[in-house]
Amino acid sequence: MNTPRFHYQRLSSLAPGTSPPVFVMLHGFAGDGSAWEPVAEGLRRMGSVLLVDLPGHGENHLPGGPEDCTMEACLGGLEDMLIREKLLGGGVPLWWMGYSMGGRLALYTAIHRPTWVNGLVVESGSPGIQDLAERQARRELDEAMARVILERGMESFVEEWLSNPMFRGLKRLAPQIWTAERNRRLAQNPVGLAASLRGMGTGAMLPLWDRLPEIRVPTLLLAGMEDSPYVSLAGQMAGAIPGAAVELIPHAVHLPHVERPEAFLLQVARFVASHHPLHFPT
Secondary structure, eight states: OOOOOOEEEEEOOSOTTSOOOEEEEEOOTTOOGGGGHHHHHHHHTTSEEEEEEOTTBTTBOOOSSGGGSSHHHHHHHHHHHHHHTTOSSSOOOEEEEEETHHHHHHHHHHHHOGGGOSEEEEESOOOOOOSHHHHHHHHHHHHHHHHHHHHHOHHHHHHHHHTSGGGGGGGGSOHHHHHHHHHHHHTSOHHHHHHHHHHHSTTTSOOOGGGGGGOOSOEEEEEETTOHHHHHHHHHHHHHSTTOEEEEETTOOSOHHHHSHHHHHHHHHHHHHTTSOOOOOO
């Protein structure tokens, strides 16, 4: 297994000396760091932002194989990034923000590298599948999806992927937003996406449910009010993570940060400010 050297972009508009938080942004499957564009500028007003491309995605599109896309392999790449940015052991508050697949990775990081994490925001996320039979069924589904990507191509996969009911909220947005979301997925590399599914898909991931009580940092769990499976998951996770808060974004399904970016930013700003002073530029 090779330690992936992540491609990322750092955004910052605050003057040195203000001790702002750093938001480490972890995108979902078939996305990349640019997927946070609807909220990146708003987050930059609160602190620095690291927009990460995870293995198999964006500029990190040619991993060696599934073994380079596991959660543990991701920790190696994230550690390399944090060292390059001089963010380990320096007293800079690190807030990890993950959507869907990125939310699972954010939870994994908080449990396996707790000293890296000062705060946690999980959007439409899950700690994995507890039931062994259900997890095996999901693994088989992920494998079938990987074969679709490799054998039928990205256009066929993206059309099928975006037809999932959890993405129905995107179709209510302006046509240019829908087109941008579709094009971002079409631009991904099929070999990388297949490796990601096999290495860190929901079926491949060992569940974290039993370890959620170990998370001892401020935790905000976000879900779209119309995304009933993830509303339920957020409530269950909140019952296991000490002090976790749940906020539901109205008129949103699985991608609140795209469907309702202003509401998403409002909830994040309120929560972060309640635990860390924010210095908004004038």
